[in-house]
Amino acid sequence: MEFTAYMLDVLTEAIYPxxxxxxxxxxxxxxxxxxxxxTVIDVEGVILPGLIDSHIHIESSMVTPQQFAKIAxxxxxxxxxxxxHEIANVGGIDAIEFMIDNASKVPFNFYFTAPSCVxxxxxxxxxxxxxxxxxxxxxxxxxxxALGEMMNYPGVINGDEEVLKKxxxxxxxxxxxxxxxxxxxxxxxxxxxxxxxxxxxxCSYFSEAMDxxxxxxxxxxxDGSSAKNMEALLDIPTKIDILRNQKIFGLVPMxxxxxxxxxxIFEFIVSDDKHPNDLIEGHLDKSLEKAVRIGIDVMKAxxxxxxxxxxxxxxxxxxxxxxxxADFIIVDNLYDFNVLKTYIDGECVFxxxxxxxxxxxxxxxxxxxxxxKTAEDFEISFxxxxxxxxxxxxxxxxxxxxxxxxKLKCIDGKVQADTSQDVLKIAVVERYGGNNVSNxxxxxxxxxxxxxxxxxxxxSHNIVVIGCDSEMMAKAANIVIDNMGGLAxxxxxxxxxxxxxxxxxxxxxxxxxxxxxxEKLHKRAIGLGCDLDSPFMTMxxxxxxxxxxxxLSDKGLFDGDAFEFMDVIRD
Numbered sequence: 001m002e003f004t005a006y007m008l009d010v011l012t013e014a015i016y017p018x019x020x021x022x023x024x025x026x027x028x029x030x031x032x033x034x035x036x037x038x039t040v041i042d043v044e045g046v047i048l049p050g051l052i053d054s055h056i057h058i059e060s061s062m063v064t065p066q067q068f069a070k071i072a073x074x075x076x077x078x079x080x081x082x083x084x085h086e087i088a089n090v091g092g093i094d095a096i097e098f099m100i101d102n103a104s105k106v107p108f109n110f111y112f113t114a115p116s117c118v119x120x121x122x123x124x125x126x127x128x129x130x131x132x133x134x135x136x137x138x139x140x141x142x143x144x145x146a147l148g149e150m151m152n153y154p155g156v157i158n159g160d161e162e163v164l165k166k167x168x169x170x171x172x173x174x175x176x177x178x179x180x181x182x183x184x185x186x187x188x189x190x191x192x193x194x195x196x197x198x199x200x201x202x203c204s205y206f207s208e209a210m211d212x213x214x215x216x217x218x219x220x221x222x223d224g225s226s227a228k229n230m231e232a233l234l235d236i237p238t239k240i241d242i243l244r245n246q247k248i249f250g251l252v253p254m255x256x257x258x259x260x261x262x263x264x265i266f267e268f269i270v271s272d273d274k275h276p277n278d279l280i281e282g283h284l285d286k287s288l289e290k291a292v293r294i295g296i297d298v299m300k301a302x303x304x305x306x307x308x309x310x311x312x313x314x315x316x317x318x319x320x321x322x323x324x325x326a327d328f329i330i331v332d333n334l335y336d337f338n339v340l341k342t343y344i345d346g347e348c349v350f351x352x353x354x355x356x357x358x359x360x361x362x363x364x365x366x367x368x369x370x371x372x373k374t375a376e377d378f379e380i381s382f383x384x385x386x387x388x389x390x391x392x393x394x395x396x397x398x399x400x401x402x403x404x405x406x407k408l409k410c411i412d413g414k415v416q417a418d419t420s421q422d423v424l425k426i427a428v429v430e431r432y433g434g435n436n437v438s439n440x441x442x443x444x445x446x447x448x449x450x451x452x453x454x455x456x457x458x459x460s461h462n463i464v465v466i467g468c469d470s471e472m473m474a475k476a477a478n479i480v481i482d483n484m485g486g487l488a489x490x491x492x493x494x495x496x497x498x499x500x501x502x503x504x505x506x507x508x509x510x511x512x513x514x515x516x517x518x519e520k521l522h523k524r525a526i527g528l529g530c531d532l533d534s535p536f537m538t539m540x541x542x543x544x545x546x547x548x549x550x551x552l553s554d555k556g557l558f559d560g561d562a563f564e565f566m567d568v569i570r571d
Contacts, residue, residue: 001346004033005043005330010307010319013299015046022326025345030322043330045340048302049319050078050109050327051284053271054309055149055178055201055220058099058110059086059505060273060456060537062498062514065099066359068279069108071511073350075283076329076339078109081313083148083178085115089460090367090503092118092128093137100143107344107357109327111315113148113178114138116166119460120151121545123565124553126460127367127432132165139173145313146170149180150197151459151546154563157191167195176312182400182547185211193217199312201270202547204400206235209265218312219266221304223287225275226537227399230287231294233266264296268312269304275537276515277522285337298334361508364501366484368455369433370463373477375470377437378427380415380568387415388570390557391423392542392550394444396532399541403550403559404443405570415569417441417468419448419529425470428543429463429477430554431455431504440557440568442466442542448529449492451476452521454536455485455504458544462554466539480504487536489524496524 001022007030008015017039021029033039053072058080061068065082072080087095096115103110114135119126130138138144147170150156155163170177181192182202193215201220203209209219221230269287282289284305291301310318316325326346332338342350349356391404406423409416417425426442429435451467453476463480467473472490479488479497485504488497498517500507507514518536525535532538545551548560559566 003042004039005041005047006045007047007320008302010049010299010303011321017041020047022346025326025347027320027322027324027326030320045330045332046334047320048076048329048331049306050317050329050342050344051076051288051305052079052081052309052315052318053077053284053305054081054268054313055199055270055272056080056082057086057273058082058084059503060225060275061279061511062276062456062500062505062507062518063511064359064362064502064506064508065103065110066106067510069103069106069110070355070357070359071279072283073108073342073344073355074339075285076331076337076342077283078327078329078342078344079111079315079317080109081111081113081145081309083113083115085118085148085459086461086505087503088115088118088130089120089126089128090505092130093134095128095503096138100141102362106359107347107349109315109317109344110143111145111313112141112143113146114144115148117149117151117459117546123545123555123558124460124543125430125432125434125436125462125555132162132169135166136169139170139175144175145315146176146178149178149201151180153181153184153192153546156195156197157188164195167197171196179217180546183208189215199268201272203233204229204398206233206265209233213265218268220268220270221264221266222272223269223290224272225278225534226273226397226541228397230269230290234264234294234296263300264304267304267308269301273537275518275534276511277518279511280515285339288337289335292335362502364484364508366501367503368431368481368485370429370431370481371435372481373429373437373474375474377429378425378439378465378470378473380439381413382410382415382569383413384410386410389415389441389568390550390566390570392426392440392442392552394442394538394542396444396538399544399547401542401548401550406441406443408441419468422446424466424468425473426542426552427465427473428457428552428554429465431462434554436554438552438554438556440552444532445535445539446529446531447525450490450528452487452489452525452535452539453477453480454487454539455480455500456487456536456540458540460543460553461504462543464539464543487518487521489521489528491524491528494524496521
């Protein structure tokens with residue numbers, strides 16, 4: 001294939017007219033041409049390197065890797081670095097190998113990281129455990145480009161023997177180690193970084209990102225369905241304050257300072273978790289549009305999702321140069337990055353209207369080993385007329401939570417939710433045969449009636465349920481159990497669900513079908529009073545103990561700051 005086009009070069013940060021030859025899946029020739037009156041440019045638009053999402057959990061899209069690829073190429077994504085720790089927590093090595101095998105059967109670049117924390121902590125029940133021998137086995141695979149995010153930062157700091165063995169195995173492999181240490185600072189951060197952990201995608205504030213950057217970490221800005229931190233990490237007013245405090249003004253010419261202010265402190269833009277309805281709207285193409293809109297230089301923005309991740313993870317791609325894989329896209333402008341065509345290995349996989357490859361269906365096995373629940377399973381007992389309880393406070397678009405308290409009434413020895421205070425019941429139902437149920441209270445969902453439930457519950461993926469009363473919670477949980485996993489919502493006069501029978505996390509359906517069903521669930525949630533943008537995604541993180549400050553596992557209410565269990569009912 002030979003053609004002329006305008007090519008964006010991420011290495012020189014310029015756009016050139018070129019003659020390009022693609023052969024055997026690589027860029028064989030790239031020649032700068034000089035425009036004459038009779039010069040014909042074959043390609044309308046601008047050619048960019050294929051986009052790379054350097055941190056994503058495919059399972060959060062609720063579709064198989066093959067179905068994910070079908071929607072991603074529509075948005076110019078040609079490669080992803082995915083951490084399969086969601087499905088690994090359900091099915092261990094076998095589940096990871098299923099992801100690799102499924103991904104290998106479509107023309108798309110799936111790179112994987114070896115899940116470092118299965119389970120994420122010892123304070124929850126998962127379906128599998130991966131030790132350092134498993135990590136060593138995984139890192140020998142060509143598909144594995146890094147050790148996945150090290151969420152057990154207390155284990156790193158406190159010198160947990162098994163955690164340190166995993167890190168040592170990764171260092172010996174010569175592959176990068178991804179981080180996960182929200183709000184960690186000071187000497188504890190020093191200990192964490194000293195283990196060779198090089199990236200961080202959990203920064204919520206510019207000051208946090210700067211602190212970690214100065215320690216040598218590479219920052220990832222999330223632009224996913226639940227966490228969106230790009231604007232916060234660009235935070236120009238805070239940047240100016242820090243420069244003033246450091247007395248930089250007066251030492252550096254003002255024009256240099258003002259020119260650098262929009263330069264991001266982060267080196268990558270990532271999705272982390274992306275729901276199917278959001279994937280239909282866009283992927284990294286929309287993240288690029290957002291980056292440029294908030295003031296990031298267009299060349300810098302493109303580097304965040306091309307050459308930067310390619311260099312960090314040793315991926316063949318990220319730039320259009322002779323000898324590299326011919327993964328590229330054609331966009332009609334550099335404002336909204338509308339994708340006209342997508343090429344992988346020199347072959348067109350999206351022609352502007354259609355995706356040019358097919359996917360296969362998976363035969364799911366039931367991974368839900370839980371008995372049917374009754375209202376009694378979701379009760380918290382207390383003798384008295386009322387009591388004070390600890391409450392999880394969640395926030396729209398954030399994974400961090402805060403500790404709150406509330407005074408609740410008790411009827412017949414059972415603590416009641418109070419919708420007038422927006423204090424609802426939350427429970428985690430163990431799904432791997434133990435049948436344990438832990439209960440607590442949460443605020444931020446604003447449900448006035450009914451309940452929602454999901455087997456997507458990071459990271460062990462037990463069944464998480466939030467509701468106004470125990471009867472509704474039992475009904476929602478049982479729908480999930482009957483469906484072999486998935487999402488459910490119930491009200492006084494309706495039941496709605498999305499079945500996810502592949503590990504309780506994914507569907508065989510394409511992203512459009514899954515999105516349609518998810519959108520119906522979201523509308524039902526709004527009808528019950530919930531005002532969160534992505535209620536099921538937010539709920540899924542209420543059991544992720546490694547993100548502060550208060551969460552719930554199947555073993556109890558957890559203080560993410562002290563990293564220990566806490567009582568639901570206060571003394």
